[in-house]
Amino acid sequence: MKRVVVVVLVLVVAGFAFAGGGQEADDGAFRVAGIYQTAIEEPWDGVIHQALLRAEEELDIQYEFTEQIAAADFEKVVREYADRGFDLIIGDAFLAGEEPSRRVAADYPDIAFAFGSEFGPAEPNYSVFDNWIHEPAYLSGVIAGHLTETDTLGVVAAIPINEVNRLVNAFKAGALSVNPDIEMKVAYIGGWFDPPAAREAAQAQIEAGADLIYAERFGVFEAARENGVLAFGNMSDQNELAPDTVVTGPVWDMYPTVEYLIGQVRAGAYVAQDLKDWSMMAKGGARLAPFHGFEDRLPADVVQQVNDLTASITAGTFRVPIIEEEPVSD
Amino acid sequence: MMAEILSVSFLAGLLAATLRMATPIVLAMLGEIITERAGVLNLGIEGTMLFGAMTGFLVTMSTGSAWLGVLAAAGVGMLLALLMAFLVVFLGLSQHVSGLGITLFATGLSMFVYRLHFGSPTVPPTVTPMTKVAIPLLSRIPIIGPGLFNQYVLTYAAMILIPAVWVLMYRTRIGLTVRTVGENPMAADTVGGNVNLVRTLALVAGGALMGIGGSFLTLAHQNMFLRDVIGGRGWVAVAMVIFGNWNPGRGTIGALMFGLLDGLQLRLQGWGLPIPFDVFLMVPYVLTIFALVSVSRRAAAPAALLKPYRREVRG
Numbered sequence: 001m002k003r004v005v006v007v008v009l010v011l012v013v014a015g016f017a018f019a020g021g022g023q024e025a026d027d028g029a030f031r032v033a034g035i036y037q038t039a040i041e042e043p044w045d046g047v048i049h050q051a052l053l054r055a056e057e058e059l060d061i062q063y064e065f066t067e068q069i070a071a072a073d074f075e076k077v078v079r080e081y082a083d084r085g086f087d088l089i090i091g092d093a094f095l096a097g098e099e100p101s102r103r104v105a106a107d108y109p110d111i112a113f114a115f116g117s118e119f120g121p122a123e124p125n126y127s128v129f130d131n132w133i134h135e136p137a138y139l140s141g142v143i144a145g146h147l148t149e150t151d152t153l154g155v156v157a158a159i160p161i162n163e164v165n166r167l168v169n170a171f172k173a174g175a176l177s178v179n180p181d182i183e184m185k186v187a188y189i190g191g192w193f194d195p196p197a198a199r200e201a202a203q204a205q206i207e208a209g210a211d212l213i214y215a216e217r218f219g220v221f222e223a224a225r226e227n228g229v230l231a232f233g234n235m236s237d238q239n240e241l242a243p244d245t246v247v248t249g250p251v252w253d254m255y256p257t258v259e260y261l262i263g264q265v266r267a268g269a270y271v272a273q274d275l276k277d278w279s280m281m282a283k284g285g286a287r288l289a290p291f292h293g294f295e296d297r298l299p300a301d302v303v304q305q306v307n308d309l310t311a312s313i314t315a316g317t318f319r320v321p322i323i324e325e326e327p328v329s330d
Numbered sequence: 331m332m333a334e335i336l337s338v339s340f341l342a343g344l345l346a347a348t349l350r351m352a353t354p355i356v357l358a359m360l361g362e363i364i365t366e367r368a369g370v371l372n373l374g375i376e377g378t379m380l381f382g383a384m385t386g387f388l389v390t391m392s393t394g395s396a397w398l399g400v401l402a403a404a405g406v407g408m409l410l411a412l413l414m415a416f417l418v419v420f421l422g423l424s425q426h427v428s429g430l431g432i433t434l435f436a437t438g439l440s441m442f443v444y445r446l447h448f449g450s451p452t453v454p455p456t457v458t459p460m461t462k463v464a465i466p467l468l469s470r471i472p473i474i475g476p477g478l479f480n481q482y483v484l485t486y487a488a489m490i491l492i493p494a495v496w497v498l499m500y501r502t503r504i505g506l507t508v509r510t511v512g513e514n515p516m517a518a519d520t521v522g523g524n525v526n527l528v529r530t531l532a533l534v535a536g537g538a539l540m541g542i543g544g545s546f547l548t549l550a551h552q553n554m555f556l557r558d559v560i561g562g563r564g565w566v567a568v569a570m571v572i573f574g575n576w577n578p579g580r581g582t583i584g585a586l587m588f589g590l591l592d593g594l595q596l597r598l599q600g601w602g603l604p605i606p607f608d609v610f611l612m613v614p615y616v617l618t619i620f621a622l623v624s625v626s627r628r629a630a631a632p633a634a635l636l637k638p639y640r641r642e643v644r645g
Contacts, residue, residue: 200347330602
């Protein structure tokens with residue numbers, strides 16, 4: 001009996017495993033691959049995924065992606081898409097993917113590669129991008145500096161890497177620019193998804209006097225809502241998570257990058273480059289999330305100052321400083 | 331700094347955080363104790379909690395009732411426990427491998443079902459979470475009141491379940507049968523106990539508690555489901571079972587200690603001490619390891635733990 005059950009189970013599993021085979025149909029379509037180390041629910045990779053989904057609808061491309069790629073599989077997955085002749089391969093190369101993605105790109109000089117990376121581009125075909133949303137983080141800080149009554153701000157972040165540090169530092173710089181008495185408390189939860197830990201970190205900061213929390217990660221808004229303090233989101237417009245709590249927050253939009261890349265490759269004009277500018281405010285790659293219900297609740301002079309600063313930033317007459325040292329609690 | 335430590339709001343906040351953070355661990359730990367007392371190590375705990383967290387969230391979202399969500403989480407915890415029982419009680423397969431397999435399976439299934447419903451939105455959907463319930467009079471006591479008596483109903487339930495499970499295991503006939511099955515199944519069989527049935531029922535009861543423990547994180551502590559929402563709390567529960575020497579009371583001390591240290595490290599991070607944040611994050615885990623090492627020499631696991639029962643094979 002036991003043996004029969006085991007054999008049946010093995011057959012069922014094998015059936016699933018072999019059911020997935022497909023055939024390649026090259027009908028001349030423009031094909032883009034997405035390479036993600038995390039699940040697409042993770043905000044950073046999610047932003048790239050959403051932009052490519054939009055490109056699939058608006059730019060007449062075919063899009064395929066692989067997510068949750070382990071370090072050991074990274075090169076294999078990228079190479080597979082390159083072998084299949086994709087026109088453009090976009091992904092998240094941070095840490096584990098840096099070396100393998102550059103290795104594969106060097107082997108396929110005719111394919112365009114664009115990866116999220118903290119390092120530079122590589123000739124002839126490897127471009128880099130990153131979430132350069134320190135400008136709207138600075139604007140959020142300006143708002144926080146005006147709104148705080150305790151002069152204490154909280155930040156709950158994942159881990160102190162450059163991509164996180166420059167946002168937190170810009171947030172603080174923005175707050176200090178309008179309120180020199182600001183003190184900031186920073187807590188790291190040590191991972192990408194741990195909403196319960198993020199909530200407890202925010203709770204601890206609120207108890208220590210923080211009355212505005214910048215939520216670099218999910219989980220903070222519950223603590224803020226319960227204690228009646230306001231919060232800022234990150235990466236996407238998160239107002240719907242807690243409409244009376246989330247004022248605004250920096251938003252990253254990869255669509256301008258994706259649109260530019262596809263256009264360049266189609267025109268035969270693609271070159272390896274740092275795509276940084278396409279993730280900043282002037283080109284629409286970064287913005288402050290809409291105020292929603294806070295449109296009327298924010299003081300008019302604060303909104304005016306934010307609008308003026310936005311105009312200066314997009315006009316190129318004001319540069320938000322990029323500070324990447326690890327922020328610590330005051 | 332001493333003034334900060336001794337301030338009323340700091341202590342009350344830390345106490346409250348301790349209980350909140352210990353709640354899912356205590357619930358899962360009680361489930362694991364019942365299961366292991368019957369002789370089955372259920373390493374499906376982490377996956378069972380995640381699937382409970384996801385199912386509870388989904389049911390709450392579609393019915394609007396968080397309590398139906400908790401009920402559903404208990405239900406799927408029982409179903410996964412039945413699968414575990416099929417593998418390790420009926421087929422007699424390795425408990426380690428089966429348990430880890432169930433955790434992998436339940437983790438994948440959680441994300442699969444979640445995506446079937448929601449796709450992959452940039453902003454996760456939310457439910458209206460349970461609210462805290464302040465106990466009249468008691469919650470007015472300074473420090474202890476806001477610390478201990480303004481909590482979620484599930485937290486109170488977990489605290490009441492600790493002595494309840496102890497009484498069940500050590501002061502009732504049912505508990506005696508369960509423990510006998512875990513210590514000496516042949517003896518239990520000789521006096522007419524159905525070893526495999528008892529083990530299955532213990533697994534099912536434990537699975538329900540694990541599922542509820544997971545649902546606390548998505549329905550009370552948070553209002554959203556994200557992958558990794560359990561974040562290893564199931565594994566911590568298993569460690570606390572050993573730390574507590576398979577006794578609900580002592581295991582709870584471990585779980586509370588873990589909650590306290592976790593709450594403390596998050597507060598210390600706000601003090602601007604010149605210490606890397608990694609050190610703070612490590613604190614509860616390092617002390618868990620120390621605690622385990624210090625008690626493991628006199629740890630007495632149920633004698634028949636990990637051993638499938640077969641009449642014709644002498645244990």
